Amino acid sequence: LTFMPWAPCDCPQRFLHIGVSGSYQYDLDQLRYRARPEVCIGPRIANTGTFDAEEAFLFGGEFAFGFDRWHVQGEWIGAQVTSEVEDDPMFSGWYVEASYMLNGPTRPFKRQYATFDKVKPCKNFLAKDCCGPGAFELAARYSYLDLNDKAIIGNEVSDITVGLNWYLNPNT
DSSP states (O other): OEEEEEOOSSOTTEEEEEEEEEEEEOSOSEEOOEEOOTTSOSSOSEEOOOEEOSEEEEEEEEEEEEETTEEEEEEEEEEEEEOTTTTOOEEEEEEEEEEEESSSOOOOEETTTTEEOOOOOSSOBTOSSOOBOOEEEEEEEEEEEEEEETTEEEEEEEEEEEEEEEEOSTTO
16 A cells, blocks of 8 residues: 655655555465575575465555655565464565765656656767766665574675666666
């Protein structure tokens, strides 16, 4: 479920988006949670291994805030597992990120779909009619995942990412 408690105008670059989620898994025999680093390549750095479980309830929350060239968003998710063998473990993870568009465009938000739209540079890089630099975004992100609880040692991982994103045109 998502809603927008603040959207002062019809412009897609000023908003506050809040969401909650939930999922219930039942009639399980075994369960496993695992993750790769932020770039999604390489070995899995967090892994609970397969363990006996009867059911799992996942619940989460998210927010996104945009104000002209500024953008902040974050998400948290938890998993409460019912497992007689493993003493009902609880796992969680979250991230928060912020970015600033350096030269003009914004990170637009499609309100009707509750998703972000593509960045559209003011002047595309190497365009036929109007050559420009594209768009540049300075971004930072911190994420955390804890797959340790009770007898399960799945690892605890935190990650910091800082970057400069270059949008050549609306498609690249």
